[in-house]
Amino acid sequence: MISFENIRKTLKSIWLGFFVGMKNTEDATLHQTGLDGGAEVGAHQEVNEHRVSKALLKGELTQEVKELRHRTYAVDREAKNYEYYTPNLALKKSENDSKFVKYDDSDGLELITLQPNREIPLSVYDMIEDVDVTEKDVDKKTGEINVNIGKLKHNHTHTISIEREKGFTPRYRAEDYIKLLTVKKDGEKAVLGLYFTIYPNDKDFKSKGFIREIEHVMNNNIKSDVFDFKTLSFVTNHAYRIQDMVKFVFVNMVLRDIKEFDGHYVVSFYADFAVNGEDTSECFRDEIMERKYTNHESKNATIDLDLSSVGRVRDYICEECGKKVFYNVDEIDAIPMTDGREIDSEQGTTNTTAALDVEVSEQTFGKRLCRECMQKKMSLLLERKLASLDAE
Secondary structure, eight states, X not given: OEEHHHHHHHTHHHHHHHHHTSHHHHHXXXXXXOOSSOHHHHHHHHHHHTSHHHHHHHTOOOHHXXXXXXXXXXXXXXXXXXXXXXXXXXXXXXXXXXTTOOOOOTTOXXXXXXXXXXXXXXXXXXXXXXXXXXXXXXXXXXXXEEEEOOOBOOOOEESSEEEOOTTOOOSSOGGGTEXXXXXXXXXTEEEEEEEEESSOOTTOHHHHHHHHHHHHHHHHTOOOGGGXXXXXXXXXXXXXXXXXXXXXXXXXXXXXXXXXXXXXXEEEEEEEEEEEEEEGGGGGOOHHHHHHHHTTOOOOOOOXXXXXXXXXXXXXXXXXXXXXXEEEHHHHHHSOOOOOOOTTOOTTOOHHHHHHHHHHHHHHHSSOOOHHHHHHHHHHHHHHHHHHHHHO
């Protein structure tokens, strides 16, 4: 059995990120009141209200947010065109740089791209949903909540996504074992090559059976429902020759052949293009930012490193209990470097660091809460989540 306290500490960082996106947090953030502390603090708030971070937290699609989004994708794409050797040396890659590319080209077909298959980490929400709470009870004497988490469901997704007929569950999920996908062109048809290692994974007992299934199909020339795919799709991520965020979807897949190549079984399919290289980042393009790049305009970024301009001391009042805490610039400068701490850890904390907790709660929950009130709110949220899982 796992105690409530241990669960709360383990999932604390997950909850902080998760509730930033909740609607009630957004509403609370949109109606924040001004800081207490006079004209200097008011000026500090006015500057902060125009920061992109504020708009991002509120979920507002301002022009600044649109430009940041455009710039982020543009910089990311351009950076991947260079090979970095040292902090001061970077050389642009050749467009068809094939130094790290190795695939079966014995059929002589034109290669469109080569996409590695990776497991996509679960989102914060999906991680919480992945927990299978099988048992919960409350100690009547201490009030401690004990929870048996059970096993994780492991509903992971991958770069390569495969859709099957509704209601059909295969014995083996091929997408869990694909190492690499090649996309070639044969006239109007696509030729897809799915690469599976010939070596079983000793940490996955099902991998041996999957490999044996491939060999059975290859050696006996029979059909297998393991390869009954309705569609196969992916959005490029570190793919060969093609930028990231380019979408491909294939339909009408028919098994072509299975070959052995460089320690892999290559299962090939004929398929039709349903979506042939659609750039999904185009919807994020901003004409104003594009013009700024073309004209080499200044970003007009303002960085204020003079903390004295906003006052050396600021005070905050907890919106729950009314406790007042202070942020003192001089105290912050004097605090020695230490390792990170838990939010409920009192060791080595001061009233100044307590003020930082108030700022964390403001951005997370939309309310200024002292450390104690924030702990209570986090505990309450976790209890509600456990109760909802128990009700299911």
